[in-house]
Amino acid sequence: MSVSELVNGVLSGKRRELARLISLIENEDPEAAEVLSRLYKNTGKAHVIGITGPPGSGKSSLVTKLTAELRKRNKTIGVVCVDPSSPFTGGALLGDRIRMQEHTLDKDVYVRSMGTRGHLGGLARATSDAVRAIDAFGKDIIFVETVGAGQAEVEIIEIAQTIIVTDVPGSGDDIQAIKAGIMEIADIFVVNKKDLPGADRKVTEINAMLDIDPIERAWRPPVLLTNGRTGEGVLEVIEKIQAHLQFLKESGLLEQKGLQRSRDELHDLMRYKLTRELYQKLEGRPEYEAAIKKIAARKEDPYTVAERLIAEFLFSESR
Amino acid sequence: MKDSSKLRGLVNKWEDEAVATTVKRFPEREKKFETISGLPVNRLYTPLDLEELDYEKDLGFPGQYPFTRGVQPTGYRGRFWTMRQYSGFATARETNERFHFLLEQGQTGLSIAFDLPTQIGYDSDDVLAQGEVGKVGVAIDSLSDMEVLFEGIPLDKVSTSMTINAPASVLLAMYIAVAVKQGVSMDRLRGTIQNDILKEYVARGTYIFPPKPSMRLITDIFKFCSEKMPLWNTISISGYHIREAGSTAVQEVAFTLADGIAYVQAAIDAGLDVDDFASRLSFFFGSHSDFLEEICKFRAARRLWARIMRERFKAKNDDSCRMRFHTQTAGCTLTAQQPDNNVVRVTLQALQAVLGGTQSLHTNSRDEALSLPTEQSVQIALRTQQIIAHESGVGDTIDPLAGSYYIEALTNKIEESAVAYIEKIDAMGGAPTSIENGFIQREISEAAYQFQKSVDESRRVVVGVNKFTVEEESKFDYLRVNPKAEKEQVKELKKVRLARDEEKVKKTLDHLHTVAKSDENLMPPIIDAVKVYATLGEICGILRDVFGEYKAPDIL
Amino acid sequence: MSSSKKIRVLVAKPGLDGHDRGAKIVARALRDAGMEVIYTGLRQTPEMIVRAALDEGVHCIGLSILSGAHNALFPRVMELLKEEGIDDVLVVGGGIIPEDDIPELKKAGIAAIFGPGTPLDEIIEYIKANVKL
Incomplete structure (x- = not known):
């Protein structure tokens, strides 16, 4: 498929083209960047909702139930589920889709599973761009389900406007995980499996933690109870999602987040491009290799060499 | 000392x-x-x-607690095990012919295989039934099919085992209705319904409803049968499918008994007295390829169940502690390569089951890794049992391997290891919880994968597969399910729908809906509905409406 | 970590049969061989399978049936793929499939059938050699 075919396909709602584009993104194919740059103006419309929380805390079933409810309201839905890739073989079992079965044949729902392919932070490297592709494809709401391994899954904050942190009653360790990393990023807490004993206690615990939290918040994250199996409590989650979006808009935070994200993204891209160009220029050149040898032999130091090489590079570029 | x-x-x-x-x-x-x-x-x-073995406490006597040495005081000296070949395919008419053939061959009990749409509560004309009608068993849509299925077979003379789980009540109701038409009252009916939903969630996959209403359907049957069908086995708590899914012998015992514990607890919670229903519980195990381990497995399972019933559930009657079980030779050990070798595998596995003291036995046919068995293969399989019974002499003394140092040591080891698993499951909140959180499924999957890898890497020899292989002209005669079966069945169903009294159907189904929402026993309204030819799909449809459907968690 | 092209495989159980031991073992083996495996779970209609394959951008679909419904369901999957304009996905089948049925299934577009006892490596190697990345 050519770049134009992909661009036109995605914009006119063709699943096959969208699927192909996401594959290109995952494979870091240069064509993907071309397509994405042409789609960029058509993005930024979707409400991206991150779902994170420990394994077994019902992320997929919550997404399924939210999707069912939002479909009743004629919202179109995209879902990206991220599962860990094996660090040894690079393979991955992507099993979240099983829970989304009831939406498989709905043409207004698009589900894509992704392996992390070695990327840390709870997402795949490709997730952000895949979400953008689905955004351009025209889905109203996009759920991004993180790996859920716990600690450092804060990357989601860069792509989602609203973040739901899920948890289940029982196992007191989870709360440690929440404390350690994702407490700060939650906009909504969902305690799933409300039929299990200890659900109410969990809600109290999380609320108590929010009470003593030193961070100043304009939005106090609500703590909700749901039952992923029966769908109990899902309506309330949707209400809060909408309220949160409303809050973001009214407080100007949405705009602010948008600016911040554009700044970060531009910064990242420039850094990536610069580094790549620099390397391409230097890698394999005899004077570069000689400098490395001198550093290793302690005849030169890396700080000075780095300064010099970058200065030379910038100078040659500006000439 | x-x-x-x-x-x-x-x-x-x-x-x-x-x-x-x-x-x-x-x-x-x-x-x-x-x-x-x-x-x-x-x-x-x-x-x-x-050194620790206490004869009286750990072995005892045949027919007595803890039943390590078997459940019959005279073992097989009185009567051999029931030779029961699982069969059923295509239409009720064709299966009825196979039943007559088997009974003429000396088989002593019937065992019905149903097709998948029947097992999952869909009529043959349902879109989801396409391609599946009559494939792995017989298609039953309404009482009319059941009447044909048992034509010429007196139900007071045979015992019938039905491999049916989620819609067990409906098939049992149909069986009762056929019997009544034959003039046989239900208190004289002998047989078994599998009715074991927990292992469906874990290993076999033909579930319909979520666990809670499923457990209610089961306890309703317990209650109904304890009053009206004293000879009927209300459940066959099955390890067979758990083993086929790849578990180890210990896991098979542990997970099956953990399921058993859950059923007993549910029945007690529903207000039944343990001694009123426990003697009608039966079990079903696989007979895999490790000869001595399997014999020990059967003995260990029997002893452990007896102890659970007495110590945990305080059963007073010895009958409540008596584990009776059916055995099937392990389908997963059959090879598609050199299929005649399977006859030998099945022979050994059948012998294990007999030495382990099974109450009934199905021997697999050599061609089952290729397709449904032909009549000739089924005959060899049945003859295998008959040779063991009548020629080998192993049934002439009771539990002949008892006292062997290895047999008793391994029996102990299996029991101990199973107890450890059950304790783990208890700590999680019991079998239903450990199924829902995927623990049991993951344990089985892992064991299955490890086993397959050991075969692939030739650490384990499978004759004809990874060693002693030959180039094969694979021309094997096998059974073809009548390709027109689906069409014929759908036509029959149409006829039934046209001939019945729609008003009565609607009335009974409405009543069923009401009862399903209450906590009354579901058996009577189901019997009423099948009698007026409401179909299986319609009845299950009502229950689906009220109960919802189960969705499997994503366990790999 | 290599993030170059990865083989993506959909392992699916069409029809009503619940015997998923084989499907699950194959899914795990493919993962261990470095592939990304999407497992659909039980009771998938051909429509659901093709939609999942389409959305997930897979290179290969592995179908497993033990109930005997393969003659109806495998070709239906192929038909739907064609309707969607998908012609670059490798489709393989497994389960209890009589020898006599294989020619028809191959004619319908199923690339290979793996019966009971097939070594996992054979499946892995076949997929690696035949997918179009």
């Missing part, structure tokens, strides 16, 4: 001298010997391994 220290000395001497010299010259085949389930196997077992 003095004796044992002397013996220990002798054993050590033998190990250090005789064994050591031999091993030096002729190393053993393996560094470490293990059963197929991974339990350690020592070079030799002696009385030292049984």
Whole structure:
């Protein structure tokens, strides 16, 4: 498929083209960047909702139930589920889709599973761009389900406007995980499996933690109870999602987040491009290799060499 | 004590001298010997391994608590096990013919296989039934099919086992209705419904409803049968499918008994007295390929269940502690390569089951890794049982391997390991919870994968598959399910729908809907509905409306 | 970590049969061989399978049936793929499939059938050699 075919396909709602584009993104194919740059103006419309929380805390079933409810309201839905890739073989079992079965044949729902392919932070490297592709494809709401391994899954904050942190009653360790990393990023807490004993206690615990939290918040994250199996409590989650979006808009935070994200993204891209160009220029050149040898032999130091090489590079570029 | 220290000395001497010299010259085949389930196997077992064994407490006598040595006081000296070949395919008419053939061949009980749409509560004309009608068993849509299925078979004379789970009530109701038409009252009916939903969630996959209403359907049957069908086995708690899904022998015992515990607890919670229903519980195990381990497995399961019933559930009657079970030789050990070799595998597995004291037995046919079995293959399979019964002499004395140092030591080991698993499951909140959180499924998957890898890497030999292979002209005659079966069945169903009294159907179904929403027993309204030819799909449809459907968690 | 092209496989159980031991073992083996495996779970209609394959951008679909419904369901999957304009996905089948049925299934577009006892490596190697990345 050519770049134009992909661009036109995605914009006119063709699943096959969208699927192909996401594959290109995952494979870091240069064509993907071309397509994405042409789609960029058509993005930024979707409400991206991150779902994170420990394994077994019902992320997929919550997404399924939210999707069912939002479909009743004629919202179109995209879902990206991220599962860990094996660090040894690079393979991955992507099993979240099983829970989304009831939406498989709905043409207004698009589900894509992704392996992390070695990327840390709870997402795949490709997730952000895949979400953008689905955004351009025209889905109203996009759920991004993180790996859920716990600690450092804060990357989601860069792509989602609203973040739901899920948890289940029982196992007191989870709360440690929440404390350690994702407490700060939650906009909504969902305690799933409300039929299990200890659900109410969990809600109290999380609320108590929010009470003593030193961070100043304009939005106090609500703590909700749901039952992923029966769908109990899902309506309330949707209400809060909408309220949160409303809050973001009214407080100007949405705009602010948008600016911040554009700044970060531009910064990242420039850094990536610069580094790549620099390397391409230097890698394999005899004077570069000689400098490395001198550093290793302690005849030169890396700080000075780095300064010099970058200065030379910038100078040659500006000439 | 003095004796044992002397013996220990002798054993050590033998190990250090005789064994050591031999091993030096002729190393053993393996560094470490293990059963197929991974339990350690020592070079030799002696009385030292049984020092803790208390004959009265741990073995006892046949027909007496804890039933280690079997559930019948006379073993097979009174009557052989029931030879029960699982069969059923295509339409009720064709299966009825196969039943007559089997009974003429000397089979002593019927065992019905239903097709998948029937097992999952869909009529043959449902879109989801496409391609599946009559494939793995017989298609039953309404009472009319059931009448044809048992035509010419007196239901007071045979015992019938039905492999049906989620819609067990409906098929049982149909069976009762056919019997009544034959003039046989339900208190004289003998047979079994599988009715074991927990293992469907874990291993077999033909579930319909979520766990809670499913458990209610089951306890409703317990209650109904304890009052009206004293000879009927209300459930067959099945380890077979757990084993087929790849579990080890220990896991098979542990997960099956954990399921059993859940059913007993549910019935007690529903207000039944344990001694009113426990004697009608039956079990179903696989007979896999490790000959001695399997014999021990059966003995261990029997003893452990007896202890659970007495100690945990305080059953007063010995009958409530008596584990009776059906056995099937392990389908997963059959090979598509050199299929005639399967006859030998099945023979060994059948012998294990008999030495383990099974109450009934299905022997697989050699061609089942290829397709449904032909009549000729089924005959060989049945003859295998008859040869064991009538020619081998193994049934002439009871539990003949008891007292073997290895057999008793391994029986103990399996029981202990199963207890450890059950304790883990209890700590999680019981079998239903550990199924819902995927623990049991993951344990089985892992075992299955490890096993397959050991075969692939030739650490384990499967004759004809990874060793002793030949180039095969694979021309094997096999059974073709009548390709028109689906069409014919759908046509029959249409006829039934046209001939019945729609008003009565609607009335009984409405009533069923009401009862389903209440907590009254579901059996009576289901019987009413099948009698007026409401279809299986319609009845299950009503229950789906009220109960919802189960969705499997994503466990790999 | 290599993030170059990865083989993506959909392992699916069409029809009503619940015997998923084989499907699950194959799914795990493919993962261990470095592939990304999407497992659909039980009771998938051909429509659901093709939609999942389409959305997930897979290179290969592995179908497993033990109930005997393969003659109806496998070709239906192929038909739907064609309707969607998907012609670059490798489709393989497994389960209890009589020898006599294989020619018809191959004619319908199923690339290979793996019966009971097939070594996992054979499946892995076949997929690696035949997918179009």
